[in-house]
Structure formats: C-alpha cells, structure tokens
Amino acid sequence: MTYTTQMHAARQGIITKEMELVAEKEGISPEELRQYMAEGKAVIPANKLHKCLNPNGVGSMLKTKINVNLGTSRDWKDVDMELQKVQSAVEMGAESIMDLSSYGDTRKFRRKLTQECPAIIGTVPIYDAVVYYHKPLKDITTQEWLDIVEMHAKDGVDFMTIHVGINKSTACRFKENKRLTNIVSRGGSIIFAWMEMTGLENPFYEHYDWILDICQKYDVTLSLGDACRPGCIADAGDISQIEELVTLGELTRRAWEKNVQVIIEGPGHMPLNQIEANMKIQQTVCQGAPFYVLGPLVTDIAPGYDHITAAIGGAVAASHGASFLCYVTPAEHLRLPDEQDVKEGIIASKIAAHAADIAKGIHGASDWDYAMSTARKRLDWEEMFRLSMDPEKARRYRAEAKPEKEDTCSMCGNFCAVKNMNRILEGEIVSIYDE
Ligand code: SF4
Numbered sequence: 001m002t003y004t005t006q007m008h009a010a011r012q013g014i015i016t017k018e019m020e021l022v023a024e025k026e027g028i029s030p031e032e033l034r035q036y037m038a039e040g041k042a043v044i045p046a047n048k049l050h051k052c053l054n055p056n057g058v059g060s061m062l063k064t065k066i067n068v069n070l071g072t073s074r075d076w077k078d079v080d081m082e083l084q085k086v087q088s089a090v091e092m093g094a095e096s097i098m099d100l101s102s103y104g105d106t107r108k109f110r111r112k113l114t115q116e117c118p119a120i121i122g123t124v125p126i127y128d129a130v131v132y133y134h135k136p137l138k139d140i141t142t143q144e145w146l147d148i149v150e151m152h153a154k155d156g157v158d159f160m161t162i163h164v165g166i167n168k169s170t171a172c173r174f175k176e177n178k179r180l181t182n183i184v185s186r187g188g189s190i191i192f193a194w195m196e197m198t199g200l201e202n203p204f205y206e207h208y209d210w211i212l213d214i215c216q217k218y219d220v221t222l223s224l225g226d227a228c229r230p231g232c233i234a235d236a237g238d239i240s241q242i243e244e245l246v247t248l249g250e251l252t253r254r255a256w257e258k259n260v261q262v263i264i265e266g267p268g269h270m271p272l273n274q275i276e277a278n279m280k281i282q283q284t285v286c287q288g289a290p291f292y293v294l295g296p297l298v299t300d301i302a303p304g305y306d307h308i309t310a311a312i313g314g315a316v317a318a319s320h321g322a323s324f325l326c327y328v329t330p331a332e333h334l335r336l337p338d339e340q341d342v343k344e345g346i347i348a349s350k351i352a353a354h355a356a357d358i359a360k361g362i363h364g365a366s367d368w369d370y371a372m373s374t375a376r377k378r379l380d381w382e383e384m385f386r387l388s389m390d391p392e393k394a395r396r397y398r399a400e401a402k403p404e405k406e407d408t409c410s411m412c413g414n415f416c417a418v419k420n421m422n423r424i425l426e427g428e429i430v431s432i433y434d435e
Contacts, residue, residue, distance in 0.1 A: 229266065
C-alpha cells in the first residue's frame with residue numbers, strides 16, 4: 001500500500017518506520033500512536049525530502065517537545081554562528097528548529113539545515129518572501145506568496161507556519177475591537193499590512209486548498225499561525241484571538257480532509273488563570289489537534305527574564321494539553337539571542353516541558369526525578385551532575401563554593417540534613433557542633 005502523508009498512512013492502518021521510531025521513544029505501542037495520528041491528535045512532521053531527520057512526534061499524549069527559533073537577521077548576519085547555535089540546540093535536546101532567517105541567502109541556509117540537521121525543521125514562508133523578492137511588501141503578488149510555500153516544501157522543511165487564520169473577516173473584527181498591542185505576530189503583521197494596502201484577501205486563506213495539495217505532496221505539517229495571538233496580558237482571550245481560533249478550527253478540518261497533518265499555534269501573553277481554559281477551548285475547537293504555544297508569558301513586566309515568565313506559562317499550558325513549546329530566551333523583546341541566551345531559553349523550556357510531563361503522567365517522565373533524588377540521598381555528586389538538566393552549571397556552582405567537608409555542600413555544611421539523617425538512621429551518633 002502507498003500513502004501520501006503520515007496521517008494518510010495512519011488512516012489506512014499502515015505503521016510507517018517513523019511511527020515505529022517515535023513509538024519506541026515514547027514508550028507506547030506503534031498501534032496506539034497510529035490511532036492518535038489517524039485522528040489528528042498526534043503528528044510526525046517529516047518532509048519526504050528531509051532524509052537525515054530523526055523523527056519525533058507531537059501530541060498531548062506524548063512527551064512535550066520544544067522548538068528553538070534561529071536564523072539570520074539584518075543585524076545578525078553570521079551564518080556560521082547560527083549553524084553553531086543549531087548544533088548546540090540539538091545537543092541540548094531541542095527536538096525542533098525553526099529557521100526564521102530574514103537576511104542573506106536564506107535558501108542556502110535552509111537547505112543546509114534539511115540536508116544536515118536531524119531535528120524537525122520548521123519555517124515561516126512569509127518572512128522569506130519579503131527577503132526573497134527584494135521589493136516593497138505591497139508589490140508582492142498573490143502567486144509570489146504561494147510560490148515561496150512550494151519552494152520551502154521542495155527544500156525539505158517538515159513544518160511551516162502559515163498565517164492563514166487572519167482573513168478579511170478576522171481583520172475586520174480586529175479593527176472593530178481595539179487591542180492594547182495590536183498584532184504582535186511578525187508574520188501576522190506582514191500579511192495584515194499587505195491585505196490593508198492591496199485590499200486583497202489573505203492569499204494563504206484564499207488558496208488554502210492549493211497549499212494543502214503542496215503539503216500533501218511533500219508531507220509538510222501545517223502549523224496554523226496565530227496572527228492575533230495576544231501580545232500583552234490585557235489582550236489575552238479577546239475577540240480577535242478567539243475569532244481566529246475558530247477559523248483555525250475550520251481550517252484544521254479542511255486539512256484533515258486531505259490527510260495533511262496540522263499543528264495549531266497559540267498564545268502569546270496570557271495571565272496564569274486563563275491558560276487552562278484557553279487550552280480546553282483550543283482542544284474543543286480544533287478537535288484535539290496538537291497545540292504549539294509561544295510561551296505563554298504570564299506577565300509583561302520582566303524583559304531580560306522572559307524565559308522564566310514563558311516557562312511558568314508553558315508548564316501550565318502543557319500540563320493542560322499543549323504539546324509543543326516554543327522556547328523563549330532572556331533576550332525576548334530586547335534583541336536577537338546570543339548563544340548563552342539560546343542555552344538559557346532551551347533549559348527553561350525543557351524544565352517546563354518536563355514538569356508538565358510529570359503532571360500529565362507521561363510514561364516514564366518521573367523516572368529521571370527518582371534517579372536524581374536517589375543520588376541526592378546518597379550525596380553522590382557525580383551522579384547528580386550527570387543527571388542534571390545542565391550538568392556544566394551544576395558542576396561549576398559546586399566548584400565555586402567548595403564545602404569544608406566533601407559529603408556536604410556549602411549551603412548547610414555540618415547541618416546537612418541529608419547526611420545527618422543517613423547517619424542517624426544507620427545508628428551513628430550525630431553531634432554537628434564539634435564535627
Ligand atoms: S548541605 Fe544542605 S543543601 Fe547541601 S546537600 Fe546537605 S542538606 Fe542539601
């Protein structure tokens with residue numbers, strides 16, 4: 001039997017080699033995974049031309065995955081530096097890399113990624129169109145927007161963010177219902193501006209069926225972009241966001257009719273108390289399609305620390321159904337992240353993802369914590385370093401403030417509760433004062 005996409009295979013009862021690999025990583029049976037994929041509740045972004053891909057699945061019943069945004073910009077043109085960041089991100093455990101390049105020979109960089117990088121590769125064709133055509137935004141034609149989508153598919157990208165939910169109707173609602181921070185999605189603001197200047201319908205919405213045919217041909221997973229994601233907590237859950245989400249729900253159904261795999265993109269900035277409800281609404285409206293959240297950042301006031309505001313929101317979102325976290329770095333809202341920012345963003349996202357996996361009861365998630373706690377009880381520092389999310393930092397911190405006694409740390413010294421409890425339970429005398 002033949003198939004077009006992973007979803008098409010799943011619906012025909014075929015277990016692909018990608019499903020087998022992903023099921024093994026997740027600790028579930030290939031048949032269970034196949035059923036989730038047939039229903040659209042899990043996806044394996046895997047362009048047929050991305051030959052070196054190490055596949056991963058995305059779905060709320062699977063381990064929470066993280067994405068790392070990288071790529072060149074006008075102010076940061078160093079391709080080698082971006083490739084170095086890609087390699088570091090993969091080594092640190094990022095399952096997905098989004099190439100958001102907006103300067104230079106973007107195609108060369110993109111092709112290098114799909115030829116050499118084993119992570120899932122995602123792109124946003126809107127950004128690339130603006131670079132590729134070298135002309136004013138309003139002069140880009142409907143056909144040219146679409147051609148870029150096809151070019152990215154041919155270049156082997158596994159998923160594409162397409163800002164298709166902001167059609168004329170959504171744009172009208174957005175203008176009628178004022179927001180504090182308008183549209184903060186880069187792609188959303190570009191396509192909104194193009195629609196305003198040309199008076200034309202969003203080309204991705206108008207020619208959605210054509211895009212679906214391209215996605216089906218190459219097995220590109222559609223990541224339905226949220227142009228109206230809230231850019232501040234004051235805009236969270238407003239009419240524009242919900243109107244667009246309803247449109248994305250309809251577009252999900254149409255994609256599934258053509259066996260195209262779908263991810264839905266979500267907030268954004270959102271107060272902690274709104275996140276659970278937002279995840280439930282998405283799951284209902286989009287019939288369980290995996291939710292890919294950009295944060296959510298739970299407060300607006302911490303530039304320099306937004307990897308933390310996003311990790312708090314990401315953990316809550318993922319524990320209530322989101323399955324894919326876009327990392328946020330300390331550089332968010334301030335500048336393009338450097339290597340250290342990328343590292344801190346990845347670690348923060350991975351902590352959020354892991355915390356959610358424990359809360360959701362994902363198979364084997366808490367085994368890691370059990371092993372760490374066992375090492376802690378034994379005061380086995382080498383094992384604690386090995387098991388740390390960031391072994392280098394853990395080792396460095398201990399080395400920077402060496403304790404007098406090797407079997408404690410400089411936090412409590414002789415008062416080390418772990419050491420003293422181990423000793424007293426083994427029948428030893430614990431003096432503390434003169435030890
Ligand atoms: S000294 Fe204190 S912080 Fe350090 S290992 Fe012992 S109990 Fe933990």
